[in-house]
Structure formats: structure tokens, C-alpha cells
Amino acid sequence: MAAITARFSGRRSGGAGQQRTQRSAYLYLVPAFAVMGLITIYPLLYQVWMSFTNTELQHLNQRLGLVPDFVGLDNYERILSSALAIPNFDFLRLIIYNLWWALSNVAIHLVIGVGIAVLLNSKGLWFRRFYRALYILPVVIPPIIVATVWANMFDKNAGAVNLLLATGGKWLGLPPETFQIDWLRQIAPPLPWLLPNVEGGPDLALPLAFYAMLVTNTWLGWPLNSVVATGALQSIPHELYEAAEIDGASNWQKFRNVTLAYLRPAMVPYAIYGFVITFNLFHLAFFMSGGGPNGRTEMLVTQAYTLVNNLHFYGIGAAFSVIMFFILLAITLVTNRMAKATQTYSL
Amino acid sequence: MTAVAEERSFIAKRLSGLSLRSSRRGPGLLRQAALQALCVFVLFTVLFPIVWVFSVSLNPLNLSRPQGLDIIPPGATFDAYFKVLESPTANPISFVELTANSLKVALSTSIVSVLIGVFAAYAFSRLRFRGREVLMLMILAVLMLPAVATLAPLFVLLNSIRVELPLLGEFNLRQSLLGLGLAIVSGLLPFAIWNLKGYLDTIPRDLEEAAWVDGAGLHQTFLRIILPLSVPALAVTGFLGFIAGWTEFYFTSTFLSGSVPNHTLALALYSMTGQFAQTPWAQFSAFAILFALPPAIVYFLAQRWITSGLAIGAVKG
Numbered sequence A: 001m002a003a004i005t006a007r008f009s010g011r012r013s014g015g016a017g018q019q020r021t022q023r024s025a026y027l028y029l030v031p032a033f034a035v036m037g038l039i040t041i042y043p044l045l046y047q048v049w050m051s052f053t054n055t056e057l058q059h060l061n062q063r064l065g066l067v068p069d070f071v072g073l074d075n076y077e078r079i080l081s082s083a084l085a086i087p088n089f090d091f092l093r094l095i096i097y098n099l100w101w102a103l104s105n106v107a108i109h110l111v112i113g114v115g116i117a118v119l120l121n122s123k124g125l126w127f128r129r130f131y132r133a134l135y136i137l138p139v140v141i142p143p144i145i146v147a148t149v150w151a152n153m154f155d156k157n158a159g160a161v162n163l164l165l166a167t168g169g170k171w172l173g174l175p176p177e178t179f180q181i182d183w184l185r186q187i188a189p190p191l192p193w194l195l196p197n198v199e200g201g202p203d204l205a206l207p208l209a210f211y212a213m214l215v216t217n218t219w220l221g222w223p224l225n226s227v228v229a230t231g232a233l234q235s236i237p238h239e240l241y242e243a244a245e246i247d248g249a250s251n252w253q254k255f256r257n258v259t260l261a262y263l264r265p266a267m268v269p270y271a272i273y274g275f276v277i278t279f280n281l282f283h284l285a286f287f288m289s290g291g292g293p294n295g296r297t298e299m300l301v302t303q304a305y306t307l308v309n310n311l312h313f314y315g316i317g318a319a320f321s322v323i324m325f326f327i328l329l330a331i332t333l334v335t336n337r338m339a340k341a342t343q344t345y346s347l
Numbered sequence B: 001m002t003a004v005a006e007e008r009s010f011i012a013k014r015l016s017g018l019s020l021r022s023s024r025r026g027p028g029l030l031r032q033a034a035l036q037a038l039c040v041f042v043l044f045t046v047l048f049p050i051v052w053v054f055s056v057s058l059n060p061l062n063l064s065r066p067q068g069l070d071i072i073p074p075g076a077t078f079d080a081y082f083k084v085l086e087s088p089t090a091n092p093i094s095f096v097e098l099t100a101n102s103l104k105v106a107l108s109t110s111i112v113s114v115l116i117g118v119f120a121a122y123a124f125s126r127l128r129f130r131g132r133e134v135l136m137l138m139i140l141a142v143l144m145l146p147a148v149a150t151l152a153p154l155f156v157l158l159n160s161i162r163v164e165l166p167l168l169g170e171f172n173l174r175q176s177l178l179g180l181g182l183a184i185v186s187g188l189l190p191f192a193i194w195n196l197k198g199y200l201d202t203i204p205r206d207l208e209e210a211a212w213v214d215g216a217g218l219h220q221t222f223l224r225i226i227l228p229l230s231v232p233a234l235a236v237t238g239f240l241g242f243i244a245g246w247t248e249f250y251f252t253s254t255f256l257s258g259s260v261p262n263h264t265l266a267l268a269l270y271s272m273t274g275q276f277a278q279t280p281w282a283q284f285s286a287f288a289i290l291f292a293l294p295p296a297i298v299y300f301l302a303q304r305w306i307t308s309g310l311a312i313g314a315v316k317g
Helices: A002-011 A015-050 A074-080 A091-120 A128-135 A143-153 A160-171 A208-233 A238-246 A251-279 A282-289 A300-309 A314-343 B003-018 B029-057 B079-086 B095-126 B132-144 B147-159 B177-202 B206-213 B218-229 B231-246 B250-256 B265-271 B281-301 B303-310
Strands: B162-165 B169-172
Touching (some): A015 B095, A015 B177, A074 A314, A091 A128, A091 A300, A143 B029, A143 B265, A160 B029, A208 B029, A238 A251, A251 A314, A300 A314, A300 B250, B079 B281, B095 B231, B177 B231, B250 B265, B265 B281
Antiparallel strands (some): B162 B169
């Protein structure tokens, strides 16, 4: 960068040339920033102002001419203390569930993605290219379709998941009524010890819907992890395995000390990227569980949507988005630090 | 291979002949069978939902829900597809009109974002100017926020723009495809700038330097060298933006629910789903397939380029 700029300005004899490059740079930026200023930056600033008001549906009707009141930090206080007039709203639970959702998904994607990449990389495997080509299919389907189709798959009566389980159960002599599982709406948590409640804390029990969405998102998420892992696997020099063999390493030691060591620098940034994507994944929670039962699978993004779309709480919605901004900022700063820490990890 | 490595691998082969099996030609038949069984199981889980939607879409329309797991259901027919093409939802809007609306939104937003974005991406990638870091941080901050978090201000601001038109009556920007397009570009443009900047950073500078030596100016270098070289990145970024617009849901459902002629495929899909939806699953499935197929085919054929583009960034959504 520096070399080029120096070169470029050098041709124009010092200061005047530098100024000309500056002017050209702004020329190239003008279209994008004119558009963004109007429809991105101005709305975001307006959002901050709106978050201090009680803007609701009646204020949007220009014929009524109502002006929203300035309420100071009231919206923020009500959100953070879970004092909104919405059923099942618990801000702390929202954040903990959302973090847990992203973390559990990414961990599973990583393990399965790397596992299948190693499987497909095994020596002498037949039909390797055939499998690789078909395993990518979940990625190419738009998420809105994946979410709505899997919502049907997990239907209590006609869903494919229950029918498949019943078919398997028949061999074990189980009656088909065993598999009338209401995946998306059953309230009782199947594994109450997972993410247990703390005394005085929010009610975190994970309903079946969480596991149903976990399955769906695993189906959706592992293939890209596998693609990234495959790229890293193929960059491992074969001599390393041979050297390890000479040193008498077991298969597990080879996998740990050679394979995983080489996978780590590629997988960590991708896992971080996946974490942020999953943290903000709207479609599954909205179309499959609808945030239910009892708001237990509600995420920040779905709550932000409901506040504006269904409830028309524009002021509260704006405050909610500003809070979301700071949560995501914190996540970005933490993950950036983690990425830097792994960069210095030497092979 | 260097001599040392050659020698080492020779020793390794000798040693492995004694005890370790991994340097043999391939795995034994038993191992191959186990690996194949695993691969087929994974393939089954991948294909199961896809095959299932296809088979459900073949059900006759008088069945509200499928009766079993048959790949070809009893009384299989393409009726659901004809019904979808004719009148997909209870609303008076045809499949062609829905597709046209989705296409208008997706094409215009992706093209506009890429065309405007590439100029800014060039400035960020190649030029040094005052305020560069601040502006880049600003774009990153916007990218960090999911699109749904800008729903409230965009709704209120676009809603406040109303024009009395002669003959046509009142025009409300929020209830129009133009307003929807603006809301989508609001998130898509920062993505396009960032993604294209990431790509331009990977183009080696030798070519530009050669052009400068030959006396080409900044604009000529951009138009004659950078732009032609970045066509693949423009295509990938544009395609990712296209998919985002093609399936956009939050803005569309919030802005346009009340305006049926402007409905898109995503809104129609939404109206067919849910616990209490009356739509037969055959009809929903046929619609979902027709909706997903065009971008899925392009994605599948161009996946090598797209996944390498994905490593740089992703569309907010």
C-alpha cells in the first residue's frame, strides 16, 4: 500500500500529487457514501434518537399529528429489567439462550464437519467425488426454504421425523403412538440437566424445539465446515505423517499432533465466523418454533422483529437494536482477541 | 521432493512394511466397507429432507397432509405444481407476478450494490486518504449489525415519505417495491464494499505498476485493469446479494403485508406455513421447490467460486 501510494504521488511531484490522489479517492467514495449516508447511516442515527422516545403505531399516522414523547432512558431500563408488557420476555434468558444456541451449534458443526472431511480424505475411498458433490446440497438451498420445510418435517402427526422414528421403532416392537412427539411445541424439557437453572436466575430449560432446530441447523451447517476442513487437510505435507510413523506415533497421536495442529489455523476463524452467523440466525427460530414454547427459543433477532412487526413498539424496538449493537460489539471484540491468540500459535 | 524427504519416505515405507498398514495401496475390503457404510449414512441424512419434499409435492391436492413416507406417494400427480403456477395463495396474485416482484427486487438491489460498491472498494483497497480508517470502521460496524436491527428506523422513515399523485392516489414509499429495495440496499451495499475490497486486496499490484509506468492514470488503471480482473468477484458478490434479495423476509413482511400486488415469493411462502395453515403440504412443497430451484442450481454449479468468496464475508441476513 505504502509503496504504491508513494510511487503514485512521486510521479506528481510531492504534495500536489498527494492531494490529487486524495481528491480521486473521495471521488470514488462519493456514490457509495451518498447512498449509505441516506439509507444506512442516517437511519441508524435516527434509530438512536428514536430509542429515547415512545414512538408507537399512532405516531406514524400523519393525519393524527401526534408527536412521540421523549422518555430518556426509559426504554433501555424496561428492556434490561425485563419490564416490557410482552408475555415471556426475559432479557437475561434471551442472551444466555442466544449465546448457548450459537455455541452448541458451532461446536457440533465443527466436530461433524472435521470428522466427515477426514472420512472423505481417507486413502483409497471409493466414490469420493460423488460424495463430495452431493454433501454440499444443504448449502445451496435458501435458509427460508430449509426452515419452513423442516418445520413440516418436525410436525407431530404427518412429519417425516416422527414417521421415520416410527418405522425404526416397529423393528424394535414399539407401537407407532410412541412417536407422536410434538417436537416444536412440547413444553417439558427432555434433558433438564443441560443448561441448569441457577437460584434466582432466569428459567433456562431447553425445550424439544431447541433440539429440533439444532438438528436442522446441523444438517445445514456442517457441509461448509467440511469444505474448509478439506482445504486445510489437503495442505498437510504427507512427509509429516511419515515422520510421525518413524517416531512411532499411534493413529490417535498422528491425528492430534499433525491433523488437528494443521486444521486449527483454518478452522478457528471459520468457527468464529460461524458463531456470529448462528448467533444472528433468524429463519430457524422464526419459522420453526416461532420463539416458543413460552418464548424459550426466542433469540435477539426474532425478538427485535416481533417488537417492530407485530407489536409496533418502534421506540422500544430501536432501543433493543442499540443494545444488540453493543452485545455484538462485545462479541466481535472478544472473538477478535481469540483469533489473534490463535494466530500466534505456532505449528 | 528433496533428497532428505525422499530418503525419509523410503525409510518410512520400509518400516511400515513391518507393522503399520497406512502406507499400503488402499484400505482393506473390510475397512472400505465400513467407510462406505458411513458415507452412505451421511448421504442418507443429507438427501432425506430433499427427497421428502419432492415426494410430498407429488401428493394429490385433496390430501391436506401426506399419509406416509413413500417416495412416490399413492395417486402421485403434478397437480400441486399446476395449482401453484395458477394461484399459489388465497391472495389474488399469480405465481408469475410474485416471481416478477422478487426478481425486480433481487436484481436491482444486487446490481446497484455491486456497481456502487466496487468504486468504494477500489478506493479502500488501493488509495490512501484522510479518514480511511474511520470510514472502514464505520462499514464494519454497520456489517456487524444484523439487517433486522434496522427495521424500526427504516420503517418509520420510509413510511413518512408520502406523495399525492394525480390519478394514482397516495404513494407511500414504505409500501412500494422501491422502498423495499432501498431498505435492502441499506444492508447490501456495505457488504458489497467489504467483500469486493477483500477481493481487490488479493489482486497483485504488478499489473497496475506496469500500467503506471506506461503512463496510465488512476481512472484508466481502474477501468482497464482492475474492473476486468474483478469480474468473477462482482459476479459472486452480485449473486450472493441476489439470493439475499430473492428470499428477503423481514423488510418485505413488515413493509408490504398490506399491499398484495407487491407481494413476493417469500411472503407467499410464509402465508402457506404455520401450525394452522390450510394449504395442503403438496402445494407448499411444490411452491418451495419452484422457489428454491433457480438459485440452488446456480449455486450448485458455481459453488467453487462462491465458497471461496464466502471465506471473505457473508450477506447480512
